[in-house]
Amino acid sequence: MTVYLDVIWFLNFCFDFLLLLLTGLLLKRRMKKRRIMLGAFIASLYVLFLFIPTLSILTLPASKLVYSLAIAWSAFGYYRFRYFIQNWLMFYLVTFLVGGGLMGTHYFLQSDFEIIQGVAVTHSTGFGDPVSWVFVILGFPIIWYFSKQRLDHLEARKIHYDQIANVKINVDGITLEAAGLIDSGNQLHDPISRLPVMILDVSKFASALPAEIVEMAQDYTKLGENEGTQPWEERIRLIPYRAVGQDNQFMLALKPDLVTIEHSDETINVKKVLIGLSYRTLSGEDEYDCILHPKMMVSASNQTAS
Structure with a gap:
């Protein structure tokens, strides 16, 4: 050979x-x-x-x-x-x-x-x-x-x-546990109070939230219906936003009692924040349930996790 x-x-x-x-x-x-x-x-x-x-x-x-x-x-x-x-x-x-x-x-x-x-x-x-x-x-x-x-x-x-954090949302005695994506591109905020807005996938927590809130998250035009009898009425905000290829839109948002973020061996407690309620799937592969605002990660009440 x-x-x-x-x-x-x-x-x-x-x-x-x-x-x-x-x-x-x-x-x-x-x-x-x-x-x-x-x-x-x-x-x-x-x-x-x-x-x-x-x-x-x-x-x-x-x-x-x-x-x-x-x-x-x-x-x-x-x-x-x-x-x-x-x-x-x-x-x-x-x-x-x-x-x-x-x-x-x-x-x-x-x-x-x-x-x-x-x-x-x-x-x-x-x-x-x-x-x-x-x-x-x-x-x-x-x-x-x-x-x-x-x-x-x-x-x-x-x-x-590495940008996924454990998130706990407390609203009027209700606690929602979610996986949150820390997105530096999320610059959404309330134009009046200037509070940062995180975005929550409502479809995953519909059973834990009042039915009226879930309905208004799907269609914000129902916000004026039954005024004075809606649950969490004092917590509700309407946030304007603009998406790529779309005209100006509005998103229903809630003022929580507390949002707790656990990431990189740290616990961050945030009170000055709004939660935008989206009925669109945020993660196609189900990797996270909410998108965090980067300003939430520099909250003044920052404590080392126990």
Whole structure:
């Protein structure tokens, strides 16, 4: 069998370059291409070492570990211990993720079932089933891109969930517990009192609120009906707002007794706030029930959570 070492080495160099590049992108490192190419070159030499009997010691797990440290050092340098270990571990994660994705895709596409003379026969090809270079060349960039997109998405969701707080709303003896999104883009406030306005998804708490309040939240034009007999009449406000692509709108709002926010090991008690009642779903994936105003997070009554 003829083995073209130059072709194998070049393909491995390209793959190692992409793996190191993905490692740097995920860690948001300021990369230098010449260092990434140096790391890829050192990593690709391992393929050549496998064909040199005197270097068989490099196939030992301890040797592979040291070799991977050299790859991480050459590609990203050494500024401090934690920085270096993060690069090294992420390189392993990316390698296993992309390599596992390729192997998983390969065996997913394999058929272990066939019919011979009318009899269903199953067989296992095992891990010795060769993976063609064409499959690797075509599949590697796809798995690489997919892995980057998924990991970026997970990072974005992590940042998103860092902005989720536990919220308790107390109104006239009624307590509502909700998950609140801290949204710096929410600048809604009452034009008269200048109080910040948080937004609550009423549809999730309709059973806990008076029916008249829920009805007016759906249609604010019913606000004037049965005046003087409506519950919480002294708490009701009408807040003007403007949404993208819509004319001026109005939102029913309530003045609560207290809103308690628990976030980042802190408890923030807010009294000077209005609660806008929206009957539109705020989170399509049901991640939060209300949107908090950023001014609520800098309340004067700030206490450390017990």
